[in-house]
Amino acid sequence: MKPITRIHSRTAVLADENIDTDRIIPARFLTTTTREGLGKLCFHDWRYQADGSDNPAFPLNQPQAQGCSIVVAGRNFGCGSSREHAPWALLDYGVRAVLCSEIADIFRGNALKNGLLAIVIDELEHRWLLKHPGIELVIDVRGQFIALPDGGRIPFRLEPFARHCLLNGVDQLGYLLQHTDAITHYEQQEKAA
Amino acid sequence: MxxxxxxxxxxxxxxxxxxxxxxxxxxxxxxxxxxxxxxxxxxxxxxxxxxxxxxxxxxxxxxxxxxxxxxxxxxxxxxxxxxxxxxxxxxxxxxxxxxxxxxxxxxxxxxxxxxxxxxxxxxxxxxxxxxxxxxxxxxxxxxxxxxxxxxxxxxxxxxxxxxxxQRKPKTMAIHVDGQLPPGIGAKDLILHIIGTIGVDGGTGYVLEYRGAAIEALSMDERMTVCNMSIEAGARAGLIAPDETTFAWLKGRPRVPQGAAWDAAVKRWRALRSDDDATYDHQVRIDATAVKPTVTYGTHPGMAIAMDAPVPAATNAQERRALEYMKSEAGKPMQGTPVDVVFVGSCTNSRLSDLREAANVLRGRRVADGVRMLVVPGSEAVRRDAEREGLHQIFTAAGAEWRVPGCSMCIAMNGDLAQPGQLVVSTSNRNFEGRQGKGARTVLASPATAAASALAGRIADPREYLVEVAA
Structure with a gap:
C-alpha cells in the first residue's frame, strides 16, 4: 500500500443514513474472484437506470459531484455484510475518503486496510458538511484534522495503528508475520495446557 | 478487582x-x-x-x-x-x-x-x-x-x-427478563431487540445475551439470536454455555470424546460472566412483551410487532424506506399481501426452524399466487427433515423443497424475487435489493413465514397453531 498523508478534494454528499454494503455493491456481483474492476459496479442499483443509463437522481451522478473523491455520508455508512468488495468498489470508483458521524465496524476496518479513509467526525460538523456539498477540504492524516476553506479545522482521531500504517504504507500482514515467534510460543503453551 | x-x-x-x-x-x-x-x-x-x-x-x-x-x-x-x-x-x-x-x-x-x-x-x-x-x-x-x-x-x-x-471492543449486556409467550420464538425476540436498540445500537460492542429468557432457549434458538447481532452493528454476540450447550455438543464429530470431553466441560463451565463483572453498557428487555415481530422498512432496526401501526417517517431516509417497501404509516404490517415466502438462511434453516414452519403448514396449502421456497441449512438438516417427512409437508403444501445453501437470503445463486415482489423471509437482512433488485423484504420467524404463505398476507402464526392444538 502506498503511504497516504493527505487528501485534497471537493466533497460529494450521500445523505442517506444506513447505506449498507448491499447498496454499495449488490451481492449478485460478488461472484468475482479478483479485487479489481469493481468501480463500475459501485452503487449499481442506485446509480444506473433499468436501461443502463446513469440515474440523474443518484447524487454522485450530478455534474457538481464529478471528480470529488471525498464523500460525506449519512450516519452508519457501510452497515451489513463484511464484504471487502465494498471498499474495493469505492476506491476503484474514485472515492478516497468517507466522512461520517458513525461508520459500521467491519466496513471501517476493511476500508482503512485498503487505504480508503473511513473517518468518524463529530455530529455537529457532520451535519454541517452534509448541508454543504461541494466544499473544498484537505484531510490531513498526520495532523488528524480536516482543513476547511475558511481556515477552520475539524479534528478527528484514527486508531493509532491504522494511522501509522496509512502514513507509512505499512503492510499489516508483514507486521503480523514479525510476531511469528510469539505465535509459535502461544501455540506451544496451548498444546501443553 | x-x-x-x-x-x-x-x-x-x-x-x-x-x-x-x-x-x-x-x-x-x-x-x-x-x-x-x-x-x-x-x-x-x-x-x-x-x-x-x-x-x-x-x-x-x-x-x-x-x-x-x-x-x-x-x-x-x-x-x-x-x-x-x-x-x-x-x-x-x-x-x-x-x-x-x-x-x-x-x-x-x-x-x-x-x-x-x-x-x-x-x-x-x-x-x-x-x-x-x-x-x-x-x-x-x-x-x-x-x-x-x-x-x-x-x-x-x-x-x-x-x-x-484487534482492538478490544466494548461490552454490552442485554438482559432478557421473563419468558417468551407461547408461539413467540427467538426470531421475534431478536427482531424486537434490534428494533429496540437500533440498527447501529451495538456498533463498537460485543453483546452478551443473558437472563431467564435466554437460558430457556434451545441451541438452535440461541444461534438465531446471536446470528443477528451484526444487524444491530455488533460484530459479535455471546451466550454463556450451559447444560443445554453441552448436551447439544456431546458426541459431535469434532468435540473431545471420553475423559477429554469431561475435562472440556469442566473448563467450559467457567465460561460465564462473574457476578461482579461490569459492562460498558446494559439494556433490559422484557420477554413477556414480545409479539410476532416483522420489519417494515429497509434495515433490520425497522422492526415492530406485526399488529402495531407502522411508525410515521421522521426523516428523508425513513420516507424513502417506507416508499420502497410500500409500507403505510399508521397501518400494521399484518394483512399486507405477500408474493414470495422464503424459509432458510443461517438465521433460520435448522431442523427446529423447519419443524416450526411445518407445524403451521401441515395439511394446508400455500395461497394461490404465492411462491414458497424452503431451503435447509445443511445436508444433515435435509436428511433429518426428510427422515421426519417434513419435506412432504412442504411439497404437499405447494412449497419448493431445495438443496442446502444461502439461497434467497443473499440472492447470488439465482434464487431471487422479482422487482416489486414482497418476500416474507426468515433471513437476516431487508436491505433494498437484498433478495433481488427491487424486491421488498419483510423479515419474520419461520412460523410467521409459513402462516403468511397460507394466508397470502402477513399473518399471525398463532391463529394456525391454536387450530392444531384444538
Whole structure:
C-alpha cells in the first residue's frame, strides 16, 4: 500500500443514513474472484437506470459531484455484510475518503486496510458538511484534522495503528508475520495446557 | 478487582501480544471458517507472496453462497446462476486442494451453510475464537465462542498467521427478563431487540445475551439470536454455555470424546460472566412483551410487532424506506399481501426452524399466487427433515423443497424475487435489493413465514397453531 498523508478534494454528499454494503455493491456481483474492476459496479442499483443509463437522481451522478473523491455520508455508512468488495468498489470508483458521524465496524476496518479513509467526525460538523456539498477540504492524516476553506479545522482521531500504517504504507500482514515467534510460543503453551 | 465478563475471559485467553496505545492486540484464532465468496482474493495473495497456510488444520471450508439449490441437471451438471458463480466454486475447490484445507464440497455429506455446519460438526466449541469472511459469524457466539466476521484482507492474515490485529471492543449486556409467550420464538425476540436498540445500537460492542429468557432457549434458538447481532452493528454476540450447550455438543464429530470431553466441560463451565463483572453498557428487555415481530422498512432496526401501526417517517431516509417497501404509516404490517415466502438462511434453516414452519403448514396449502421456497441449512438438516417427512409437508403444501445453501437470503445463486415482489423471509437482512433488485423484504420467524404463505398476507402464526392444538 502506498503511504497516504493527505487528501485534497471537493466533497460529494450521500445523505442517506444506513447505506449498507448491499447498496454499495449488490451481492449478485460478488461472484468475482479478483479485487479489481469493481468501480463500475459501485452503487449499481442506485446509480444506473433499468436501461443502463446513469440515474440523474443518484447524487454522485450530478455534474457538481464529478471528480470529488471525498464523500460525506449519512450516519452508519457501510452497515451489513463484511464484504471487502465494498471498499474495493469505492476506491476503484474514485472515492478516497468517507466522512461520517458513525461508520459500521467491519466496513471501517476493511476500508482503512485498503487505504480508503473511513473517518468518524463529530455530529455537529457532520451535519454541517452534509448541508454543504461541494466544499473544498484537505484531510490531513498526520495532523488528524480536516482543513476547511475558511481556515477552520475539524479534528478527528484514527486508531493509532491504522494511522501509522496509512502514513507509512505499512503492510499489516508483514507486521503480523514479525510476531511469528510469539505465535509459535502461544501455540506451544496451548498444546501443553 | 472486579470480575470478568464472558467476553473478557475468552479474549484474554487468546491474546498472543497485548495491545498498547500504538498497536492493537495480536489475537489468536482457533477456528477459521471459509466459503467461496470472500476467500479467493486471500488465497491469491498468499500465492503471490509465497506464503503457506499456518494452520490448515484449524480451517474448515464449505460451498454455500454461489451454489444452486436446485438438484443436478439430467447430464449431471449443476444449474449455476452463471459461469462466474461456477468458476468461484471451482476456485475454492482448487484452493482447498492446493493448500490442504478440509472442504465440505458437493461430494460431502456435511456440506451446508458455513454457520450451520460449524456447530453441527462440533467444530464450534465454547471459549473458542472463530472468524470467517462473513458477518453472520456472530452465530457461533451461541456456544460461548467469540465469533465475528472479517474482511478478505483479514482472511489472508489468519491464513498466514492464525492471528488477527484487534482492538478490544466494548461490552454490552442485554438482559432478557421473563419468558417468551407461547408461539413467540427467538426470531421475534431478536427482531424486537434490534428494533429496540437500533440498527447501529451495538456498533463498537460485543453483546452478551443473558437472563431467564435466554437460558430457556434451545441451541438452535440461541444461534438465531446471536446470528443477528451484526444487524444491530455488533460484530459479535455471546451466550454463556450451559447444560443445554453441552448436551447439544456431546458426541459431535469434532468435540473431545471420553475423559477429554469431561475435562472440556469442566473448563467450559467457567465460561460465564462473574457476578461482579461490569459492562460498558446494559439494556433490559422484557420477554413477556414480545409479539410476532416483522420489519417494515429497509434495515433490520425497522422492526415492530406485526399488529402495531407502522411508525410515521421522521426523516428523508425513513420516507424513502417506507416508499420502497410500500409500507403505510399508521397501518400494521399484518394483512399486507405477500408474493414470495422464503424459509432458510443461517438465521433460520435448522431442523427446529423447519419443524416450526411445518407445524403451521401441515395439511394446508400455500395461497394461490404465492411462491414458497424452503431451503435447509445443511445436508444433515435435509436428511433429518426428510427422515421426519417434513419435506412432504412442504411439497404437499405447494412449497419448493431445495438443496442446502444461502439461497434467497443473499440472492447470488439465482434464487431471487422479482422487482416489486414482497418476500416474507426468515433471513437476516431487508436491505433494498437484498433478495433481488427491487424486491421488498419483510423479515419474520419461520412460523410467521409459513402462516403468511397460507394466508397470502402477513399473518399471525398463532391463529394456525391454536387450530392444531384444538
Amino acid at each position: 472486579s470480575g470478568k465478563t464472558l467476553f473478557e475471559k475468552v479474549w484474554n485467553a487468546h491474546v498472543v501480544v497485548p495491545e498498547t496505545t500504538d498497536t492493537p492486540a495480536v489475537l489468536y484464532v482457533d477456528l477459521h471458517l471459509v466459503h467461496e465468496v470472500t476467500s479467493p482474493q486471500a488465497f491469491s495473495e498468499l500465492r503471490e507472496r509465497g506464503l503457506p497456510l499456518r494452520r490448515p488444520d484449524r480451517m474448515l471450508a464449505t460451498l454455500d453462497h454461489s451454489t444452486p439449490t436446485l438438484p443436478t441437471n439430467a447430464d449431471g451438471s449443476r444449474p449455476y446462476a452463471n459461469a462466474e458463480a461456477q468458476a468461484q466454486v471451482t476456485q475454492l475447490e482448487t484452493n482447498c486442494r492446493e493448500f490442504g484445507v478440509e472442504l465440505h464440497g458437493w461430494d460431502s455429506a456435511d456440506r451446508g451453510i458455513v454457520h450451520v455446519i460449524g456447530p453441527e460438526l462440533g467444530a464450534t466449541q465454547p471459549g473458542m475464537t472463530i472468524v470467517c469472511g462473513d458477518s453472520h459469524t456472530s452465530t457461533h457466539g451461541a456456544f460461548g465462542a467469540l465469533a465475528f466476521g472479517i474482511g478478505t484482507t483479514e482472511v489472508g492474515h489468519v491464513m498466514a498467521t492464525q492471528c488477527l490485529l
